[in-house]
Amino acid sequence: MKNQIKVGQVIAGKYELIKALKESHLYQWIGAVNLKTQQAHTIQILLNNYPKAQIKEAFDYFDALKNVRREGIIPPEQVISNNDLPFVIVYPESFSSILDLSKDFDPELILKYLSEASELLHILNNKKLIHGQINPKSFFLKDNKVYLNGFGYAPFILQGNRDAIKDCGDFLPPEIANADSANKSKDTIDTYAFAKTVAYWFPNICSSAWYLQATNPDRNQRFKRMRNLFEELKKALIDAFSNATETNDDANLVEVTETEIKLEPQSSGGIIPKHILEIELDPPEAGRVEGGGKYAEGKQVNIKAIAFPDWEFIGWDGDIVQSNNSIDLMIEKNLKIIARYKKTPKLRGSIQIEIYPSEAQKFVGVSGAGDHPLGTSVEINAWSVSDKWRFSRWTGDIINVVKTPFTIALTSDIRVVAEFAIVPDLTKPKPSPQAIGGAFRPTSSEKSATTEVISSDPNLTKPSSSSHLGDAFRPTSPDESATAELTSSDPEIRKADIQIVNNDIQEVAKNISDGKSNAVEKQKTNVGSAFTPLQTEETESSQYNVQQPTKKPIIGTAFSESK
Numbered sequence: 001m002k003n004q005i006k007v008g009q010v011i012a013g014k015y016e017l018i019k020a021l022k023e024s025h026l027y028q029w030i031g032a033v034n035l036k037t038q039q040a041h042t043i044q045i046l047l048n049n050y051p052k053a054q055i056k057e058a059f060d061y062f063d064a065l066k067n068v069r070r071e072g073i074i075p076p077e078q079v080i081s082n083n084d085l086p087f088v089i090v091y092p093e094s095f096s097s098i099l100d101l102s103k104d105f106d107p108e109l110i111l112k113y114l115s116e117a118s119e120l121l122h123i124l125n126n127k128k129l130i131h132g133q134i135n136p137k138s139f140f141l142k143d144n145k146v147y148l149n150g151f152g153y154a155p156f157i158l159q160g161n162r163d164a165i166k167d168c169g170d171f172l173p174p175e176i177a178n179a180d181s182a183n184k185s186k187d188t189i190d191t192y193a194f195a196k197t198v199a200y201w202f203p204n205i206c207s208s209a210w211y212l213q214a215t216n217p218d219r220n221q222r223f224k225r226m227r228n229l230f231e232e233l234k235k236a237l238i239d240a241f242s243n244a245t246e247t248n249d250d251a252n253l254v255e256v257t258e259t260e261i262k263l264e265p266q267s268s269g270g271i272i273p274k275h276i277l278e279i280e281l282d283p284p285e286a287g288r289v290e291g292g293g294k295y296a297e298g299k300q301v302n303i304k305a306i307a308f309p310d311w312e313f314i315g316w317d318g319d320i321v322q323s324n325n326s327i328d329l330m331i332e333k334n335l336k337i338i339a340r341y342k343k344t345p346k347l348r349g350s351i352q353i354e355i356y357p358s359e360a361q362k363f364v365g366v367s368g369a370g371d372h373p374l375g376t377s378v379e380i381n382a383w384s385v386s387d388k389w390r391f392s393r394w395t396g397d398i399i400n401v402v403k404t405p406f407t408i409a410l411t412s413d414i415r416v417v418a419e420f421a422i423v424p425d426l427t428k429p430k431p432s433p434q435a436i437g438g439a440f441r442p443t444s445s446e447k448s449a450t451t452e453v454i455s456s457d458p459n460l461t462k463p464s465s466s467s468h469l470g471d472a473f474r475p476t477s478p479d480e481s482a483t484a485e486l487t488s489s490d491p492e493i494r495k496a497d498i499q500i501v502n503n504d505i506q507e508v509a510k511n512i513s514d515g516k517s518n519a520v521e522k523q524k525t526n527v528g529s530a531f532t533p534l535q536t537e538e539t540e541s542s543q544y545n546v547q548q549p550t551k552k553p554i555i556g557t558a559f560s561e562s563k
Helices: 052-065 107-126 154-158 162-171 189-201 203-207 209-214 226-262 358-363 444-456 477-489 505-510 514-524 535-543
Strands: 015-023 027-034 040-046 078-080 088-092 139-142 145-148 274-282 287-290 293-296 300-307 311-318 326-330 335-343 348-356 364-367 370-373 377-384 389-396 406-409 414-422
Touching: 015 040, 052 154, 107 139, 107 145, 107 189, 107 226, 154 162, 162 189, 162 287, 189 203, 189 209, 189 226, 203 209, 203 226, 209 226, 274 287, 274 300, 287 335, 300 311, 300 335, 348 358, 348 364, 348 377, 358 364, 364 414, 377 389, 377 414
Parallel strands: 274 335, 348 414
Antiparallel strands: 015 027, 027 040, 040 088, 078 088, 139 145, 274 293, 287 300, 300 326, 311 335, 348 370, 364 377, 377 406, 389 414
């Protein structure tokens, strides 16, 4: 889902957007003015909503970039995020002069500018950072000095963001350009792109050993350090300039000889003029061209137009009108031609599935991502292979869909996010609510025994709750059965309150007849474990008229009578 940006909108309460500049797959650039200072700015705004992990890495990237202290590297003034715009980069007003070495520079000046450009990249790489999108428009010229701009792609490229990869096009190494590749090493991204940029300015260098090494499909064979790349580039350019001079000198000698034979004056003094072949792209993001530059008159030159994905070359315009994408020209004068492209109707669309949060990626799986014919229905699915995670919902270009698998009617490229949540740990039992505490909770068997004793004789009063203080004070099952049996056998028995601990239970045993002593002895064996006199003792005490204090004991809240 694209972020809605409008001219006249105010960002962060102070930047008013006044002019739309350009738009790519990943970013939109808008001219803005600071309402407080009235200074001009260029605002770089992320067009789409991406996973929070990608946004965080982008913020971390710019935090590291601002610590690179080097004149020539242009960091942003501010990086902003809010609810409406997750990622906004604020630059001072951009330089208007883009470095173009295909223009008429002398060799020494060309080497100076290339040295400055490569040194800026070397310093950046030395800080473990990459630029990510080096191309002929990344360098600016101000006061005869080279500056580097156009940051913001590196973190998205390394995460395989398809929009970022589309924007970089042919300037990315093949292993990075393949969004599905597992090999995302960043060590040669800038060296590869810089070599491609130099070839854009000097097409003839494409046949040199330097270029073949710098753009080798095997990344292990490329230059690893920018300084090494430039040292070899310098040698290649010097050789190229020397060869061009020698060729021109030979041509001059032939021409002079012919002139002497013809005895015709030469207004040029025997020097062959050079002409500029200037090639523009319409629109600039649609593709790239080969063959532009400065050539000696009479030089045979091949120019070629290459279209990026989703674009189609439709023909040359300007001083040359042709429909073939590759043509041969004879340079006789300055030429300016335009390579025109058009957007092609898409037959296929891509589904990009991302996983959130990132720590769940090792424990879950998804299916349905990739390219599919437009107009078809595609099933996407997400699942967990671990008990720790569960699928939560789909977000991204579809909103809050909780069903998986889910069928999408594909009409364009879409990005969806499979969100997962941690499964709560249900193995720990919940503590049951208790009036007194876990140690004092009467069990079911105690409740049953009490109920049975009371119901066996309607004349019995309610037994004292002190006989059932809880699990820690619970008599064993045989004692409970004996108590219930003895109590229910004599209808004359009355319940007596027995004072715990303070009363001498041994005194009770002496007053019990021999015929009942076994039952009493049996009960006494359990008194010590919980200090709780049992119903049997209450029964026998009442039957043999043992006098007990009628005052109810107060030992503590844990031993108080239940209401």
